[in-house]
Amino acid sequence: MIERIVSLGGHSVKVFSKSDQAVAMLSFMFDDIPAETNAADNIEAEFTLQPTEDAKEWAVLRDDEEIYRRPHLADAANFLMGEVVFHLIEHNQHYMAIHAALLSDERGGILLPGESGNGKSSLSIWMTLNGYHYHTDELVLIKQGSLKTRVFTRPFNIKHHGIKAISSLFDIDTLQPKIEQGDFITMIAHRALNPDFVTPSPNISRILFPKYDANADNTLTKISPAIAGIELMKTNVIARNLPGHGFEQLLSIVKSVPAYQLKYNHFDALPALLKGLDTA
Amino acid sequence: MAEKNPKKNDDFQIEEIDGEALLYSPKATRSIYLNPSASIIWQLCTGEHSVSDITAFLQAQFPDAGAQVAQDVQSTIDQFLENEAITLV
Numbered sequence: 001m002i003e004r005i006v007s008l009g010g011h012s013v014k015v016f017s018k019s020d021q022a023v024a025m026l027s028f029m030f031d032d033i034p035a036e037t038n039a040a041d042n043i044e045a046e047f048t049l050q051p052t053e054d055a056k057e058w059a060v061l062r063d064d065e066e067i068y069r070r071p072h073l074a075d076a077a078n079f080l081m082g083e084v085v086f087h088l089i090e091h092n093q094h095y096m097a098i099h100a101a102l103l104s105d106e107r108g109g110i111l112l113p114g115e116s117g118n119g120k121s122s123l124s125i126w127m128t129l130n131g132y133h134y135h136t137d138e139l140v141l142i143k144q145g146s147l148k149t150r151v152f153t154r155p156f157n158i159k160h161h162g163i164k165a166i167s168s169l170f171d172i173d174t175l176q177p178k179i180e181q182g183d184f185i186t187m188i189a190h191r192a193l194n195p196d197f198v199t200p201s202p203n204i205s206r207i208l209f210p211k212y213d214a215n216a217d218n219t220l221t222k223i224s225p226a227i228a229g230i231e232l233m234k235t236n237v238i239a240r241n242l243p244g245h246g247f248e249q250l251l252s253i254v255k256s257v258p259a260y261q262l263k264y265n266h267f268d269a270l271p272a273l274l275k276g277l278d279t280a
Numbered sequence: 281m282a283e284k285n286p287k288k289n290d291d292f293q294i295e296e297i298d299g300e301a302l303l304y305s306p307k308a309t310r311s312i313y314l315n316p317s318a319s320i321i322w323q324l325c326t327g328e329h330s331v332s333d334i335t336a337f338l339q340a341q342f343p344d345a346g347a348q349v350a351q352d353v354q355s356t357i358d359q360f361l362e363n364e365a366i367t368l369v
Binding site for chain 1: 293295297298300301302304306309311312313314
């Protein structure tokens with residue numbers, strides 16, 4: 001049995017694995033989210049990723065009770081990742097947690113907030129392949145009273161409806177074995193596309209609300225702080241833990257950095273559109 | 281409804297930014313975006329002015345907008361009511 005601790009923002013989760021494949025998968029998913037100092041003192045939950053007794057499926061256990069099983073390791077691992085994220089932020093009271101991707105350029109971090117399935121991961125891949133540094137496609141913690149970030153850096157996480165779009169960007173087959181595929185999810189090791197990965201994660205310098213729409217015009221529009229605030233509020237995942245539900249902190253952020261709405265109907269439109277971020 | 285007086289719910293706090301505003305209720309965990317005209321309407325929801333008064337006030341401020349003002353006031357008041365940001369007294 002191999003044990004690993006994953007930490008973020010002062011909270012930790014312990015994960016056990018009972019096979020070489022599971023150990024490798026946990027390494028694949030969590031190598032960029034190491035245990036923090038004193039992590040053993042703030043364990044929020046314990047999970048195990050292991051093959052079922054008949055070795056035909058993969059199971060996720062919490063405190064020795066099975067809570068999920070699927071034929072593909074990637075699907076079980078992806079479920080586990082969701083549980084880990086939940087437990088890392090559930091009791092967090094010091095950071096605003098935004099459901100967002102974070103990339104960066106020489107001017108700092110670009111926050112891409114959005115609900116699941118809005119194309120954050122696909123856009124993150126495109127941006128990474130086009131000179132931006134990837135930090136996460138899932139979760140950004142923002143320190144209260146600042147623009148400093150802590151991120152949940154994980155493999156690119158592509159749902160099946162997004163595979164067709166990203167397959168036009170690079171040859172997925174050449175990335176094997178840096179890809180894990182299940183029935184529901186494809187995970188791509190971010191370092192395969194992001195060799196210049198740097199830590200720590202950057203301060204936020206711009207906010208970009210992306211929206212892929214095959215029928216939309218390609219536009220990059222600067223939006224007001226008030227509109228940015230209402231949109232950012234929708235992705236504030238643990239507001240209940242924060243003083244005033246994080247409203248004051250959120251306002252401070254949208255007053256400090258410019259925000260944009262990006263609509264695009266094809267990756268080819270992005271180079272021209274994103275130049276607008278450089279001239280802001 | 282036109283002769284009722286809309287009154288702000290004290291649970292909501294407002295933050296004005298560059299003429300626009302955000303309303304937020306920590307208790308109800310609701311947030312509402314207010315464009316400049318909605319922001320003015322909110323300020324007038326003191327319980328002392330009727331919906332008709334508010335409409336007349338804004339029509340005087342924006343005479344070119346005509347009937348659109350009445351429509352905007354009504355939809356904004358409806359939005360406030362849906363979010364329980366005001367009560368009619």
